[in-house]
Amino acid sequence: QSVLTQPPSVSAAPGQEVTISCSGSSSNIGNNYASWYQQVPGTAPKLLIYDNYKRPSGIPDRFSGSKSGTSATLGITGLQTGDEADYYCGTWDTSLGAVIFGGGTRLTVL
């Protein structure tokens, strides 16, 4: 069971938008930066968002991140079939002294 809680799955139609939540506590998201990763099955994860809302070079602005209190949110607009993947949140946990990840959310683009 992950310290960070994500919904197991979300779905939406092409062109629509979706949000994925990541709920933590004061020892992790509440006092540290959140990041988000996309993993197409069979491939390595790819960093989508870091420092709560920043996008690495090459990541389209359809992907956005935000943080409020002990929760972080990933938003994806203009959904494409290529966005079908597993999405993970991550952050540092001060109590554990380690990086932790959420359990992952499977996005289905109907």
Added chain:
Amino acid sequence: QLQMQESGPGLLKPSETLSLTCTVSGDSISDSSYYWGWIRQPPGKGLESLGEISSSGKTFYKPSLKSRVIISLDTSRNQFSLKVTSVTAADTAVYYCARKRPPDAFDVWGPGTRVTVSS
């Protein structure tokens, strides 16, 4: 462009020691701006960070694995390594090496290497 590649045995027996190496190209692991980490993913499950090491050799380990995990640097070869002792079937996973940009995001990943523990 930075590239990372894991290497090591793909099949181990219970109680053996897992040893993996990550070869980094396109950047020096001596660069003090980054940490270098190991993450694993059991079949059908999520990501688990095992630990990380700074360019100066400072290490952080997941508490539940701390007694079995060692991460080390070889700056002369631009590599860093992972050792997990006394493996069991629960250590079966795809193992990834990755670069961690401050403060806590893994921004470059290797393709991963599958490790199976079976008698």
